[in-house]
Amino acid sequence: MIELRGLGVRYDGAEAVRGLSLAIEAEEWVMLIGPNGAGKTTVLRALCGLLPFAGYAAVRGRDVRTFGKRELARLIAFVPQNPVMPGELTVSEYVLLGRTPHLGRLAVEGRGDRKVVARALERLDLLPFAERGLRSLSGGELQRAVLARALAQEAPILLLDEPTTSLDLGRQQQVLELVDSLRHDGLTVLSTMHDLTLAGQYADRLVLLDRGEVAAEGAPAEVLSQANLADHYGASVRVVHDDGRVFVLPVRG
């Protein structure tokens, strides 16, 4: 579904990502992990056309640079870490913005578009909020509204930058479960993740980045090793394996 070969991105004059190669299958959920400044977000932004890059990046076998902006937006939906939430719009209006790549420049949404939005809101239990202003929503509801907008985009690929920041523990699990179920509906997901225990439980595959390069890649149990986390995060942790799951516990050295 997604193929990156020798991806290099310069950002603010520095090489943020170097020689990154990665292949992601359809309906896979791959998470990029790594210390701050490792280049996780940069990879996502380059892939959805927000940053210029060197090397090769393809979606469905076609170089992403050959896609027009709207064409690319119909293939890839991007949810940034801190989405701008225009408080003055209602949930419906906000989610309708997701239809933009499917509309002509001067067109307005038709019945079909509203139907897609209604389904997205229903999928995320937001129908009762359809007429509410974004300003009146809680953090968890806002996160669902953002996901609903991405769903309304009807793109087969979802890029999520730290989808759980600023959510409490319960909401974090809800959002991740939701993404997981969307993925089983046919979505391919590439996300970044800070919380390694959650990353280990939800991702099919982890890619550990350090200073813009792949340091380790594979199943969570392989990547989340004590040695890896000490080397690349400079962290002192205990890794607990229990019932096929991996838990990363910080331990005071």
Next chain:
Amino acid sequence: MVTASAEAIRARGVSRPWRLIAGAFLAGSLLVGLGVGPVGIGAGGIVESALSHLPFLHVHSPLSSLQEAVLWQIRAPRVVLAAVVGGMLAIAGSTYQGVFRNALADPYLLGVAAGSGLGATLAITYGHVGRTGALLPLCAFVGGLSAVAGAYVLGRSAGAARAAGAFVLAGLTVTLFLTAIQTFVQQQHTNTLRDVYSWLLGGFSTATWGQVAVASPYVALSAAAILLHRRLLDVLSVGDDEASSLGVNVPRLRLLLVIAATAGTAAAVAVSGLIAFVGIIVPHTIRLLVSTSYRAVVPLSLVVGAGFLVLADVLARTVVSPAELPIGVVTAFFGAPFFAVVLRTSRTSR
């Protein structure tokens, strides 16, 4: 379980009641503007007189020939010009607010008005274009576009890619600089000082059908371009990156909307002088009363702005009658306190 149907989803355009209210407001303002003055003319007389000018209707005007002359040669061009200018300034204000994602953006704060004013002043002073010349809007447009381009370049270099607010500060800087040049030019050419000064204060006391004809094509084109893009103004509200990831070519859209709003503003400034705050008062009143989506704010700004400036002009010519207040004084008198309120509330909404 609720089934998802398209009917549950709507974006607030302009609902029918608000369409009627806005239309009635504009019609009422026009009637007041046409009827009020030293020679009083009733609403019925105005309507019948208007119908009598239409072919095939065979309505006879009940007005005397003096009333007819006052109505159609003095008041009508004035009222129509005020409506055209008011609608344009309000829709331009709403556009700048959307494009720069700043509630305080206004043709005046971004340097557009100062640039247009300087362009027109230079044309009057050096080009001998005359206050009603057809070239005046063009000179004003060049001035306004240079100013907004200057503000854009300055704002970008100050990091406006991240903070839209930098544009407004840059616009203010440009405004101050242009005002200095304006003052210098005026001082050097005291012979045209009075002409330029009375024009700068803004007003419609010398309005003619000729001025209406000069400004209207620019205003019509620019308003049409903005109206067609009102949905994309909502898309811009999620920020450049996200709008871009939704497939919008943000720099191109921004440029197009800025050019449209600036061209219309320049034409308005060329025929009316500097009238501040219309672009703030009208869109924000609509946000307060009707909806905050640009789908509603943009079209309603055009209609309500037209009615608003006609009423402001009525005040300007009646408050100290038989003398006239500059209309800019009237709009600033209401606008400045309004601006203060917007400033306070927009801080908490960020």
